[in-house]
Amino acid sequence: MWTKYFKVVNIVPGPVIIQGTGTVDFSDPTLSVDLCQKLFENDCRYLQITDEGREKLYGKTTTKNKRAPRSRKKN
């Protein structure tokens, strides 16, 4: 499902007419991942990629903020 890979931003999920594509309903869970990826790559301002999408579609792993290990106090 595309919603694992992209998050809808700037609008309440619902229909938008996107020129060159037609009406895209961002509340429809059955949208194809290919379509969403194409829109995302065309700078669609309603889609934000998730960490999982970045990893799955672009093979990039997310660097999470890891805390430096605490030094143990010696008693």
Add this chain to the structure above:
Amino acid sequence: MEFTDIDKNLTNGQNMGGIAQICYYCAWEDVATFPTVPATPATIEENGVLTGSIAMKAGKQMRSIYITDDTGEFEIEPVGETDGKSFVTHLRFYNPGLKAKILGFMNWAKNENLVFIVKDNDGQYYLMGDDTRPATYAGAPDGSGTSKETAGRRGISMEFVYKTANLYAYEGDIPLTPAASV
């Protein structure tokens, strides 16, 4: 700006007249940002297209209006004196039925500032409204009411005008769902 030859330029020979049977509107005050006009266009083609999309304020969206076929028109009227030329664009259409929805729209729209997005039958869009000027109601070019004959039609014709320095195609999105609060 680079100038080029301007040929017949019809995509697949298409050049049907008229506009689609749906156009889109919103209140001018509900728009957060408008697309921008070309500042330093490299080509004459770039000089005829807006950049970006209309963005609505939180909770606001564009809505559609049905148009009876062959009653809709987007007209471009050049106006002004020498060295002061500009354009007035006109949107005219007919909505049938005389029902409460269209009466209520007219009651609201007649003195209101609006924005329209119009699609022509060649698939090109036009935006009526910018960050300085809205589209406004201008009248009923084909009359409104019940008609006299039983073979007539009930409904309302409407005309909206937008005054603009230049003409542009609109290649942005049309949000038919509310904008989210940031």
